[in-house]
Amino acid sequence: MNSWPDPGSALPLLWRTAERPSRGSGLTIGAIVEAAVLIADADGIGAVTMRSVAERLGVGTMSLYTHVPGKRELYALMLDRVFADAAEKPEGDWRERCAAIARQDRDRYLRHPWLLELPAARPAFGPNVTAKYDRDLAALDGTGLTAAEMNAAVMSLTSFVYGAARFQSQARSDERDGRGERRFWQDHEPFMHLVLDPERFPTAHRVAEEARNEGDADHDSSFEFGLERLLVGIGDLIGRRA
């Protein structure tokens, strides 16, 4: 259940080349996808069931299947839909462009955390996904990198952003559900003599002590730290090409 549908079944829907007409109910692909996205934003991807989507549209469950072959195709449509915000190209030099894209991607993941539950790689090239891919590559255009290097650099940034967003998003939803940092350490209390054993785990013990005094870095600054390091590393390669 955790893979994309065949592009063959998703692409005609993504590009709307096989849209079925609506009769009296106003049911269209667009309406179904919109309802699904709203539900997912509000209550998570787990709340997106064929029943819940149909109910929100005031329609029988099985009616959805007239317009969408199944749930996987609905997921593919939802993904392409929320990438609509990646239309216009960012300004500045390659570094600013990459940073802007990374931050926008991170923000999109935080706005639609269910994106992180979907398969990560190779979604079908719908209109908005294609536009985003084009924009990502354009950010590195004119740097003297080869096509393969551009692809690898985009992939590296994408991987980092994906991972970082996943950690931050989970922390955020944990916090919302009362399973936050405080609760986490409270529950650990009876086991801290095992976890912070200075014999067994000396570095963790010491760093935990020091971090307690320094104050913890939050996810935002941790993201900026990693993004900065990665861009410095890519800049090093670009500099060596010139």
Next chain:
Amino acid sequence: MNSWPDPGSALPLLWRTAERPSRGSGLTIGAIVEAAVLIADADGIGAVTMRSVAERLGVGTMSLYTHVPGKRELYALMLDRVFADAAEKPEGDWRERCAAIARQDRDRYLRHPWLLELPAARPAFGPNVTAKYDRDLAALDGTGLTAAEMNAAVMSLTSFVYGAARFQSQARSDERDGRGERRFWQDHEPFMHLVLDPERFPTAHRVAEEARNEGDADHDSSFEFGLERLLVGIGDLIGRRA
């Protein structure tokens, strides 16, 4: 359903401070976790059901609940179990240590792809998870970074590795299921005039052309590319501290 159990319910199991005795069936926490891991390795996390685990152990489904409060706790136990390979510390300078850890983490994700479906952040500090955290920090010890910087650097590497592994793992399982690269582009064929439209998506069009001639970079070299860039970036910071 997609969150960790309360650490309060997982920790006694993780540290085996509340193990129930087995009667005639040989049922223990360890046996249950081992069976679950084997099923997940073979057929994915989706195949790990209370029924399938019980069946593999020759035991009634509900008997598992004597030893494990629920499925979430089982997930937490599975995670800690496969981190047992992170015991010994890697050799070399900080750079080699970090690279070795990153590669080992990536390999673990590829060996146990279901790890990527579990929540990413803040698993309960079981014995092996704690050991891994200690080892990660130790890799950056003696570099002159502050505790907060060490944490951020570990987090950055972890995020990148997690994301990269997620992409690579999905590509691998897609390939295994006959949904590989070849099939992907075959299915796209009827839509390539839309996807590679040089008017709408000029950079994607050009890079796709060039990459066709250069040959595609695989996931392994893409991983090494990103790891190298990230380590160069971290090295830049360390150099500035000295």
Next chain:
DNA sequence: ACGTCGTACCGTACAACATACGGTAGAGGT
């Protein structure tokens, strides 16, 4: 205006899931 047909829409049914609940039988203590 009327008959006919394609299909948008939907009610019911089924298999798979986690797990609540209430037993049962067998091991260990006295």
Next chain:
DNA sequence: ACCTCTACCGTATGTTGTACGGTACGACGT
């Protein structure tokens, strides 16, 4: 020999995606 505790399990419930077989409505030919 008897009692008690609990490891083990059968059954039942609510939820999921979706297969299957209708039904009734919009459009079109005459």
